[in-house]
Amino acid sequence: MKVLLFQIIISAAVLAQNINFNSPENIRLFADFLFCDRDYLRAIDEYEKYLSYSDEDTIRFKIALAFSAIGDQYNAIKNFNSLQETSKLYQISRIEELKSLFNLKQFSQLNSKANELNQLKSDYSDIAKKIVNLSYLLNNESMPSEKIFLEPFDVQEKTIVQNFYFQKTNPDYKSEVLAGVYSAIIPGLGKIYTENYSDGITSFLLTGLFSYLAYTNFNNDHPVRAWIFTLAGAGFYAGNVYGSIASAQIFNAKINFDFINDVYSFIEEKKYFIPEYDFCK
Amino acid sequence: MTFVSKKIISISILLVCSGLAQNSLDDQYNYAKSLFDQEKYFDAITESKRLLFFDEQKLYGFEANMLIGLSYKAGAKYNEALKYFVLSEVNSKNDEQLFNSVILSARTNILRRTTQQSEKILNSLLANPKYFNRTKEIKYWLGWNYMFSNKWEKASEIFSEENLDSSLAAICRSVVNESYNENFAKYSSYIIPGFGQFYTGEYLNGLISLGWNVLLGYLTINSFVEDRIFDGIITGNFLWLRFYIGNTKNAEKFAKEKNLTIINNALERLQYDFNGSKP
Numbered sequence: 001m002k003v004l005l006f007q008i009i010i011s012a013a014v015l016a017q018n019i020n021f022n023s024p025e026n027i028r029l030f031a032d033f034l035f036c037d038r039d040y041l042r043a044i045d046e047y048e049k050y051l052s053y054s055d056e057d058t059i060r061f062k063i064a065l066a067f068s069a070i071g072d073q074y075n076a077i078k079n080f081n082s083l084q085e086t087s088k089l090y091q092i093s094r095i096e097e098l099k100s101l102f103n104l105k106q107f108s109q110l111n112s113k114a115n116e117l118n119q120l121k122s123d124y125s126d127i128a129k130k131i132v133n134l135s136y137l138l139n140n141e142s143m144p145s146e147k148i149f150l151e152p153f154d155v156q157e158k159t160i161v162q163n164f165y166f167q168k169t170n171p172d173y174k175s176e177v178l179a180g181v182y183s184a185i186i187p188g189l190g191k192i193y194t195e196n197y198s199d200g201i202t203s204f205l206l207t208g209l210f211s212y213l214a215y216t217n218f219n220n221d222h223p224v225r226a227w228i229f230t231l232a233g234a235g236f237y238a239g240n241v242y243g244s245i246a247s248a249q250i251f252n253a254k255i256n257f258d259f260i261n262d263v264y265s266f267i268e269e270k271k272y273f274i275p276e277y278d279f280c281k
Numbered sequence: 282m283t284f285v286s287k288k289i290i291s292i293s294i295l296l297v298c299s300g301l302a303q304n305s306l307d308d309q310y311n312y313a314k315s316l317f318d319q320e321k322y323f324d325a326i327t328e329s330k331r332l333l334f335f336d337e338q339k340l341y342g343f344e345a346n347m348l349i350g351l352s353y354k355a356g357a358k359y360n361e362a363l364k365y366f367v368l369s370e371v372n373s374k375n376d377e378q379l380f381n382s383v384i385l386s387a388r389t390n391i392l393r394r395t396t397q398q399s400e401k402i403l404n405s406l407l408a409n410p411k412y413f414n415r416t417k418e419i420k421y422w423l424g425w426n427y428m429f430s431n432k433w434e435k436a437s438e439i440f441s442e443e444n445l446d447s448s449l450a451a452i453c454r455s456v457v458n459e460s461y462n463e464n465f466a467k468y469s470s471y472i473i474p475g476f477g478q479f480y481t482g483e484y485l486n487g488l489i490s491l492g493w494n495v496l497l498g499y500l501t502i503n504s505f506v507e508d509r510i511f512d513g514i515i516t517g518n519f520l521w522l523r524f525y526i527g528n529t530k531n532a533e534k535f536a537k538e539k540n541l542t543i544i545n546n547a548l549e550r551l552q553y554d555f556n557g558s559k560p
Contacts, residue, residue, distance in 0.1 A: 018304070019335050021331055021335065030330075030331050034330070042326075
């Protein structure tokens with residue numbers, strides 16, 4: 001009987017433990033839950049609270065990751081940089097910093113940070129090279145040779161990256177001058193050259209129609225109407241030449257836009273080649 | 282006797298201890314609630330989430346989820362609010378709590394302008410005999426749903442039923458009465474160019490429309506009469522037809538713009554002058 005009573009008291013005591021919501025352990029547990037629930041802003045607050053009790057590299061790293069996840073790359077870099085070289089997370093934090101710099105489009109800084117990492121002979125050098133090489137696709141610096149560019153990527157990645165390399169070195173642009181000249185020779189042809197078919201046909205028909213009207217009116221001695229149609233035709237003709245040049249510019253801008261989007265989609269899909277963390281497993 | 286007293290002591294210890302554990306959860310809930318009352322919604326959500334995280338027996342499953350949902354709703358984060366109202370619905374312990382969660386889901390859907398969804402929710406509540414005594418409340422929100430889905434006539438009817446809300450019914454009726462018929466504005470301009478503009482009170486535009494159409498109509502017909510067929514086709518096609526079609530579209534656009542102004546004014550009155558419950 002005494003044993004049973006003792007057992008009850010012990011169990012009850014365990015049950016009754018008043019939850020201390022603000023004990024460091026509980027703050028950390030809750031912060032981890034928020035982090036894994038992708039409630040990053042609250043997770044940062046809780047982790048920062050925890051840091052006032054115990055300064056841990058893992059927590060600093062998670063704060064940086066949370067900032068990176070919500071797109072606050074400056075604070076992410078600041079926190080990644082707070083890790084000491086002796087930390088086991090130091091090297092991966094350098095890679096995460098590269099990711100943040102990539103997102104901030106600070107490509108020259110990205111390059112120099114990647115070089116520092118290479119000099120350390122880091123385990124993550126290959127990842128750094130991949131990120132740097134992909135950054136060449138998005139800036140205006142001269143591209144390395146195809147061999148050097150493709151070197152860090154594995155077989156599967158190479159096919160896609162090679163295509164990016166080709167698109168960057170031989171962009172499928174349309175010449176603005178050529179578009180203008182084409183439209184000057186045959187109205188609308190420049191627009192058809194820039195794959196703007198409906199506008200091309202409309203330009204051709206309208207310029208043709210007004211020219212015809214001007215011609216017939218001159219022939220039939222209606223000079224006022226003839227000049228009106230001539231002016232309208234000339235306007236359409238000039239507009240069609242200008243429009244073809246603009247159409248080539250729009251076409252080229254779309255090529256650039258799609259290309260940048262494709263590169264970002266690829267690197268996002270590959271999660272910046274960074275191995276998955278086991279924080280939320 | 283000794284056995285009985287030991288039993289009593291054990292039960293008392295158990296009760297006191299479990300009561301203590303619950304007290305800390307209770308304190309946490311009250312803390313979250315006080316933050317909510319102070320309109321510190323971000324913190325209220327954090328503390329409610331903390332409560333949910335440590336409340337392993339889900340004693341506060343309904344209350345905490347409800348508080349989070351209400352905080353998100355107050356911060357106009359309707360998608361997140363809906364998620365937590367559904368969770369509070371799942372954790373509800375009685376019909377009253379279930380009803381409150383579902384009504385809040387419907388109200389959030391109204392604010393989110395997913396009015397079809399809220400109509401479905403409210404109609405399912407209306408069809409549930411358990412909530413027969415809450416019919417008035419359900420219909421009240423159904424009326425709001427109609428207003429937000431631009432069905433002012435239906436809203437007016439529902440608010441007028443059993444004197445549900447006479448002030449809301451009056452607002453809805455005024456919108457119905459003041460609104461212009463967009464189709465009438467458009468098609469009357471097909472018959473007499475400029476008529477739709479006159480109907481919507483845009484007299485100058487109506488006169489200009491009428492003038493252009495008369496002039497270009499005359500030029501077109503005159504060309505045909507004088508056997509200038511090509512001139513007639515060009516004037517008719519490129520000028521008269523363009524002005525004629527433009528006139529009907531213009532009349533329709535005016536009616537739509539005026540209706541939008543009327544609706545916006547009504548919504549402004551609802552926001553600032555109406556003191557009853559709002560979604």
